[in-house]
Structures are given as structure tokens and as C-alpha cells.
Amino acid sequence: MSQSDLEAIHRAPPFSLVIFGASGDLAYRKLLPALFTLACNDLLPEEYVILGASRTPYTDERFRTHIRKGVEEFGRIKPSECDRWPAFAEHLFYQHLQYDAPEDFKALQQRLEALETAHQVAPNRLFYLAIPPSLYSTVVENLGEVGFSQEKEGHFARLIVEKPFGTDYESARALNTHIHRYFREDQIYRIDHYLGKETVQNLLVFRFANAIFEPLWNRHYIDHVQISVLESVAVGNRGSYYDQAGVMRDMFQNHLMQLLSLTAMEPPNEWDATQLRDEKMKVLRAVRPPKDGALRTNTVRAQYRATDGSGPTYRLEPGVDPQSDTPTYAALMLFIDNWRWKGVPFYLRSGKALAAKTTEIYVQFKEVPHLLFEAQGVDLAPNALSICLQPHEGFHLRFQTKVPGAGMRTRDVDMRFNFATTFGDKSLPEAYERLLLDAVLGDASLFSREDEILASWRLIDSILHGWEAGEGPPLTYYEPGSWGPVAAENMLAVDGRAWSVDCFKSYAPG
Ligand code: BG6
Numbered sequence: 001m002s003q004s005d006l007e008a009i010h011r012a013p014p015f016s017l018v019i020f021g022a023s024g025d026l027a028y029r030k031l032l033p034a035l036f037t038l039a040c041n042d043l044l045p046e047e048y049v050i051l052g053a054s055r056t057p058y059t060d061e062r063f064r065t066h067i068r069k070g071v072e073e074f075g076r077i078k079p080s081e082c083d084r085w086p087a088f089a090e091h092l093f094y095q096h097l098q099y100d101a102p103e104d105f106k107a108l109q110q111r112l113e114a115l116e117t118a119h120q121v122a123p124n125r126l127f128y129l130a131i132p133p134s135l136y137s138t139v140v141e142n143l144g145e146v147g148f149s150q151e152k153e154g155h156f157a158r159l160i161v162e163k164p165f166g167t168d169y170e171s172a173r174a175l176n177t178h179i180h181r182y183f184r185e186d187q188i189y190r191i192d193h194y195l196g197k198e199t200v201q202n203l204l205v206f207r208f209a210n211a212i213f214e215p216l217w218n219r220h221y222i223d224h225v226q227i228s229v230l231e232s233v234a235v236g237n238r239g240s241y242y243d244q245a246g247v248m249r250d251m252f253q254n255h256l257m258q259l260l261s262l263t264a265m266e267p268p269n270e271w272d273a274t275q276l277r278d279e280k281m282k283v284l285r286a287v288r289p290p291k292d293g294a295l296r297t298n299t300v301r302a303q304y305r306a307t308d309g310s311g312p313t314y315r316l317e318p319g320v321d322p323q324s325d326t327p328t329y330a331a332l333m334l335f336i337d338n339w340r341w342k343g344v345p346f347y348l349r350s351g352k353a354l355a356a357k358t359t360e361i362y363v364q365f366k367e368v369p370h371l372l373f374e375a376q377g378v379d380l381a382p383n384a385l386s387i388c389l390q391p392h393e394g395f396h397l398r399f400q401t402k403v404p405g406a407g408m409r410t411r412d413v414d415m416r417f418n419f420a421t422t423f424g425d426k427s428l429p430e431a432y433e434r435l436l437l438d439a440v441l442g443d444a445s446l447f448s449r450e451d452e453i454l455a456s457w458r459l460i461d462s463i464l465h466g467w468e469a470g471e472g473p474p475l476t477y478y479e480p481g482s483w484g485p486v487a488a489e490n491m492l493a494v495d496g497r498a499w500s501v502d503c504f505k506s507y508a509p510g
Contacts, residue, residue, distance in 0.1 A: 011042065011043055011044070011045060012038075012043060012044055012045055012048070012437060012440040012441060013045060013122075013124060013440070013441075014045050014046075014047040014048060014120075014121045014122045014124060015045070015048050015049075015121065015122075015124040015125070015126060015440050016048065016049040016050075016051060016112060016115070016116060016121055016123070016124065016125050016126070017035075017048070017049070017050050017051070017125075017126045017128060017436075017440075018051045018053055018108070018112065018125070018126070018127050018128065019031060019050065019051070019052050019053065019128045019130055020053050020054065020099070020127065020128065020129050020130060020131045020135075020139055021054050021128075021129070021130035021131035021132075022052025022053055022054045022063070022094065022130070023052070023054040023055070023056035023058065023063075023066070024054065024130060024131070026130040026162065027052065027067075027070075027130050028066070028067065028069075028070035028074070029070060029073075029074045030074070030430070030432045031128070031130060031432055031436070032050075032067045032070055032071055032092075033070060033071045033074045033075035033076065033430070033432075034076075034430050034432035034433040034436055035050060035088075035436060036071045036075055036077065036079070036082075036084075036085070036088055037075060037076045037077045037429070037430070037433050038433055038436065038437055039084055039087075039088045040077045040082035040084050041077075043437055047119055047120050047121045047122075048091055048119075048121060049091060049093065049112070049115045049116065049119055049121050050091055050092050050093070051093045051094070051095055051108075051111070051112060051115065052067075052092070052093070052094045052095070053094070053095045053096075053097050053108060054096075054097070054131075055096070055097070055098060055099070056096070057096045058094045058096065059094065060092070060093050060094050062094075063092060063093070063094035064089045064092050067089075067092060068085065068089070071085075076429070076430050076433070091119075093111075093115060095107070095108050095111050099131065099135050099138055099139050099142070100138050100142075101142075102142055102145060102146075104142075105142040105143065105145070105146045105148075106146055108146075109146045109147075109148065112125070122155055123152045123155045124155050124156050124440075125148065125155075125156070125157045125158070126157075126158045126159075126160060126439055126440065127143055127148060127157075127158070127159050127160065128160040128162075129159070129160065129161050129162055130162055131162075133162075133164055133165075133166075133167075136161065136175060136179075137175065137178050140159070140178060140179050140182060140183070141178075141181075141182070143159070143182065144181065144182030144183075149182040149183045149187065151187075156187070156442065157183075157187060158183075158187050158188075158189055158439060158442075159179065159183045159187055159188050159189065160189045160191060160439050161179075161188065161189070161190050161191065162191050163190075163191060163192060163193075163254050164245065164249060164250075164253075164254070165190055165254075165448070165453050166453070166457060167244070167245070167249060168249075168457055168460075168461050168464075169454060169457040169458050169461045172453050172454060172457050173454060176450050176453075176454075185449070185450055186444070188450075189435075189438075189439045189444060189447040190447050190448040190449075190450075190453065191435060191447065191448075192254045192255060192258050192447070192448050193431040193432065193435065194254070194255040194258050194259065194431070195258055195431075195435070195446040195447070195448075196430075196431030196432060196433075196434045196435040196446055197389065197390065197431045198393070198419075198428045198429055198431075198434070199387075199388070199389045199390065199393045199419070199428075200258075200259065200262065200389060201434075201446070202393075203259075203262050203263065203361070203387060203389075204262060206387070206395070207267070208267050213385075214267070216365065217340075218340045218341070219340065219341055219342055219343055219344050220366075221365055221366055222344055222363055222364070222365055222366065223344070223364045223365060223366045223367070223382065223497075224344060224345045224346070224347065224364055224497060225263060225264075225344065225345075225346045225347070225361070225362070225363050225364070226346075226347045226348075226349075226360070226361070226362040226364075226499060226500055227256060227259050227260060227263065227346065227347070227348045227349075227360075227361050227362075228348075228349050228350070228358065228359065228360050228361075228362070228499065228500070228501075229251060229255060229256060229259070229349075229350040229359045230349070230350065230351060230354045230355075230356065230357065230358050230359070230483075230484075231350075231351065231352050231353075231354060231357050232353070232354055232355065232356050232357045232481075233352060233353070233357070234304065234312040234314075234317065234328075234352055234353040234480060235312075235314060235317045235320065235328065235352055235353075236317065237318060237319070238319075239317040239318050239319025239320040240318075240319030240320075241319075242319075242320070242326070242328075243319060243320045243321055243324050243326050244326075245326075246326040246327050246328070247327050247328055247329060247330045247350055247351060247352070248327065248330055248460050248463065248464055249460065249464075251350040252330065252332070252348065252350060252460055253456050253457060253460045254448070254456070255350075256348050256350055257284065257456040257459070257460075258280075258448070259361060259389075260283065260287070260334070260346060260348065261279075261280035261281075261283040261284055261452075262280065263346075263361055263363075264283045264336055264340070264341055264346070265279040265280050265282065265283050266279050266282065266340070267279070271445065272445070273443065273444040273445040273447075276445050277444075277445075277448075277449045277451075277452060280452060281449075281451055281452055281455060282338075283336060283338075284452060284455035284456055284459070285455060286336045286337050286338045286341075287334055287335070287336055287337075287459055288334070288335045288336070288337050289458075289459050289462040289463065290332065290333070290334070290463065290466075291462070291466065292471065295463070295466040295467070295471045295472045295473075296471065296472060296473050297333075297473075297491070298332060298333035298334070298491070299330065299331070299332050299333075299463060299466075299467075299472055299473060300329075300330060300331040300332075300349075300473060300476070300485060300487045300488045300491055301327035301329070301330050301467060301472065301473065301475050301476070302327060302328070302329040302330070302351070302475065302476045302477055302478050302484065302485040302487065302488070303315070303324075303325075303326070303327060303328050303329070303475060303476075303477055303478075304328050304329070304351075304352065304353040304477070304478055304479070304480045305477040305478070305479070305480075306479060306480050307479065311353070311479065311480035311481055312353055312480050313480075314326075314328050314353075325475050327475065328351055328352045328353065329349070329350070329351030329352070329354075329478060329484055329485060329488070330349065330350065330351070331347065331348065331349035331484070331487075331488040331491055332347070332348045332349075332463070333345050333346070333347050333491060334346045334347075334348060345495075347491070347492060347497075347499070349484065349488060349499070351478075351484055353480040353481070354478075354480075354481070354482065354483060354484060355481055355482060355483050355504075356501075356504050357390070357391055358388075358390070358391070358501065358503050358504040359388075359389040359390045359503075360386055360387065360388055360389065360500065360501070360502065360503040360504070361386070361387040361389065362384060362385070362386050362387075362500040362502060363384065363385045363386075363387070364382055364383075364384045364497075364500075365382050365383040365384065365385075366382060367380070367382045368380075368382075372408070373400075373402075373408045373409065373410045380400060380410060380412075381398065381400075381412045383397070383398055383399050383400075384397075384398040384500070384502070385397050385398075386398075386500060386502040386503050386506075388502075388503035388506070388507075389503075391507075392418065392420070392503065392506075392507040393418070393419040393420070393428065394416060394417050394418040394419055394420075394503075394506075395416070395417045396414045396415065396416050396417075396502060396503070396506060397414070397415045397416075398412050398413070398414055398415075398502075399412065399413065399415070400412055400413075401413045414506070416506065434446065435447070473487065483499070483501065484499075
């Protein structure tokens with residue numbers, strides 16, 4: 001298939017996208033920059049309408065000027081680099097509305113229909129909720145009541161919902177039920193932007209387009225797996241949201257559980273949203289929630305606190321309760337009770353205000369059964385594969401080699417593949433480019449299904465409830481700028497293991 005055939009398949013059909021929360025940060029930094037990049041890459045059709053809707057009273061013109069700034073600052077492709085801005089801007093419109101005013105949704109409907117007629121856009125509609133979660137239900141109801149969820153024959157109506165989807169199992173279930181009053185499950189696209197990341201998708205290609213790894217991908221050859229999503233940023237000005245959420249709701253329920261299920265799932269029969277999500281669901285169902293004693297030994301929760309006052313302290317962040325026990329870091333040791341993974345620990349960790357931003361999946365293989373050689377100075381390190389997801393993307397495979405010279409001494413070396421070297425720096429699309437295009441194309445593979453969200457909440461809730469009931473470990477602290485609390489190191493050390501920061505080390509300057 002030629003490149004132009006491929007592009008034609010991935011070019012979106014005519015559509016209208018209504019973005020609620022269009023004057024907000026997400027639209028400014030991510031959504032509109034992603035749409036402009038799609039336009040510059042010829043992936044948008046001739047006929048489309050992007051209608052921003054929010055409370056700020058912009059005119060179309062002011063909205064376009066505002067968005068242009070965001071695209072210039074945050075776009076992968078900027079208006080100064082691609083001459084399509086004037087044409088793109090002609091597809092941008094704005095409708096001022098109050099989210100709880102049904103009459104404003106009637107006005108929105110009239111405006112959208114008028115735009116569709118004027119620009120000859122078929123009524124293929126997407127409604128993007130880039131608004132605070134507390135407004136989701138109201139907007140969905142108003143959309144439903146004016147009939148926006150109904151699909152005209154041969155056309156579609158889709159709802160795109162940002163995270164967080166609920167704050168626990170019950171609220172997520174209630175939100176699903178509410179949305180289903182108007183939209184069917186296959187009309188709903190729940191965003192987890194990690195699934196839009198190129199290297200996260202590559203995990204599937206790596207596993208299922210290569211014959212040599214899959215036979216080793218199980219309890220017979222793998223000692224343990226680590227999934228680390230570490231951030232250097234502190235909570236900053238998001239304190240009032242974060243203090244309610246904490247790292248478990250903010251990062252584990254969605255991003256880490258997605259990475260876990262993609263790493264551990266069985267191969268689906270084909271690239272198809274239902275099959276892919278069915279396989280991920282099987283993993284989520286098989287994860288054993290840490291209970292009783294295991295909650296104390298297999299979980300860690302911690303907060304950043306600068307002992308010498310030289311860095312940020314979580315309890316002093318604006319919007320945070322000075323007595324807050326909300327964890328900004330957590331580490332879990334989980335087990336997946338199925339034939340492939342029985343007995344293999346999956347260590348997950350994530351936190352804020354750490355030494356560096358780095359996301360890594362580290363797979364350590366078992367040691368050789370019988371050792372013939374002497375390792376140089378240290379124990380012979382087992383084979384390991386590091387999948388580096390961000391900010392530097394690549395794979396490293398560690399294996400042993402002979403040290404040149406007399407004797408049979410060995411040393412571990414690293415075989416590396418870097419995306420940037422092979423494909424060039426500019427080639428990795430932003431997550432939202434992929435997700436927006438897939439939503440228009442109707443491919444829900446990279447969106448979370450209702451049952452996935454609920455299964456993941458069930459696990460996170462059980463841990464949070466255990467902690468609240470005093471069955472977990474005490475809250476500990478870590479220095480901002482460190483790699484996390486000692487308790488997390490100890491959780492691995494008792495079994496002779498240590499956290500990997502291989503991806504960070506491989507790319508660190510010097
Ligand atoms: C978001 C969280 O979902 O993901 C943030 O709410 C976090 O707290 C962010 O910083 C991390 O995303 P990324 O793409 O920078 O790894």
C-alpha cells in the first residue's frame with residue numbers, strides 16, 4: 001500500500017467537533033494544536049467545523065486569535081511553520097454558553113446546523129467534554145435533551161469524555177448510567193491520553209509484531225516487571241484538585257492500569273476495539289487486590305516534604321490542607337492470577353516532585369540456571385528489557401558479554417534502539433492528534449471502555465479503603481528531587497530487587 005493510500009484511509013470524513021471548555025487550558029495547549037497539526041498533515045477533510053463552546057464571551061475572531069497563540073506556543077507544527085493557518089482558522093467558530101442553561105443548547109443547535117449548512121458538512125458530530133468533571137452530567141443531559149445524541153441516518157454522534165471519569169467505583173458507575181440515558185456505549189470515547197502516546201501503542205507492536213519476545217513473555221522466563229511513571233513537577237497550583245485525588249486517582253486508576261494491562265494482556269486476534277479491550281479486561285479482572293497483610297507489605301504511600309526547606313513541601317502547596325494525608329507517591333506490588341503471570345510480581349510506582357520525568361517499563365528476566373563464568377566485580381546481572389516511553393523513547397536490552405582478554409569474565413552491555421535517532425525528532429505525534437483522529441474515524445481501540453474503567457476503580461478503591469481503614473502502611477515522606485521514599489526501595493529490597501531508572505540513566509546528560 002502506498003503512502004498516499006495510507007493517508008487516504010486515515011483522513012477523517014467531514015465532521016463537526018463541538019468543544020465544551022474551548023476557552024480553557026486543554027483546548028489551548030493540546031486540542032487545537034493537535035487539530036492544526038492534523039490539518040497541516042492533510043489528515044482533515046475539506047469540510048469540517050470546529051465550534052468552541054464555553055462561558056467566556058468570545059467572538060469567532062477573538063477565539064481564533066486566542067487559539068492561534070496557543071498553537072504557536074504549544075503546537076508540534078506551528079502557524080509560522082505551516083502556511084495553512086488562514087484556511088484552518090476559517091473552520092473555527094465560537095458559541096458563548098452557560099453549561100446549565102437548556103436554552104443555550106438550543107441556540108447551540110441552531111448555530112451548529114447553520115454552520116453545517118453553510119459549510120456543507122454532513123451531520124457527523126463529536127462533542128468533546130473538556131470541562132471540569134462536575135459539569136459532565138449537566139452538559140450530557142442538555143446535549144441529550146436537544147437531541148444531539150441521536151444519529152441521523154448514515155451519520156454519527158459521539159461523545160468524548162476527558163479524565164477523570166468518576167472519583168471512585170460508585171461515582172464512575174453513576175456517571176456511566178447517566179450518560180447511557182442518552183448515548184450508547186459505542187458512541188462514548190473516554191480519553192486516557194497515555195493510550196494516545198506513540199510509544200504506548202508501540203508496546204503492542206513490539207509484543208505482537210515480533211516473534212522472539214512473546215515466547216519469553218511469561219512466568220517461566222520473567223522474574224518481575226516494573227512500571228514507573230515518575231514526574232519531576234510538583235503539584236503546584238493544582239492543589240485543590242490534587243488534594244482530593246492523590247496519586248492513586250490521578251495516575252494509577254487510569255494511566256498505570258492501562259500500562260499494566262497492555263504489558264500483561266494476551267494477544268488479541270486482530271486490531272479491533274472490542275477484542276483489544278476484551279483482552280485488557282481479562283488482565284484487570286485477574287489482578288489480585290492486595291488485602292490484609294499484603295496491603296501493609298505490598299503498598300507504599302508517601303508525600304514529598306523538604307526537610308531543609310529548599311524544595312516544595314506538599315502540605316504547604318496552595319489549595320492543600322496543611323494536615324493532608326493525600327499521597328503524592330505510591331508504589332504497589334501486584335500479582336496477576338492467571339496461567340501466564342502467576343507468581344510474577346508487577347511493581348508499579350508513580351509520584352510527583354521526583355528527580356526526573358521518566359516513564360519506563362522494565363522487564364527483568366530470570367537468572368541463568370547454572371553459572372559457568374565469573375562476572376566482573378559484581379553479581380552477574382540477569383537479562384533485562386527497558387521500554388522507555390518518555391521523555392526519550394526507545395528500547396534497551398541488557399545482556400552479558402565477554403570482557404576482552406584472558407579468562408572468561410563477563411560484563412553486562414546494553415543494546416539500544418532510540419526512536420529519535422531512527423525516525424527523527426519531529427516524527428512522534430502528540431497523543432491528542434491520534435486520539436482526535438481516531439474519534440472522528442470511529443476507532444475506539446485507544447479509548448477506555450465502561451467495564452475497564454469500573455474494574456480499575458474496583459482495584460484502586462479496595463486499596464484506598466484499606467488505607468483509610470488503617471490496614472495499610474503508614475504514610476511516609478520523601479525529599480523533593482529524590483527517587484522516592486525509602487519504603488519503596490525496601491519493598492523490592494526484601495526480595496533482592498531494586499527499582500530501575502535505566503531509561504533515565506541512558507539519556508541523562510554526561
Ligand atoms: C495527567 C495527570 O493525567 O497526567 C497529571 O492528571 C500528570 O497529574 C499527567 O502530570 C502526566 O501526563 P504526561 O503525559 O506528562 O506523562
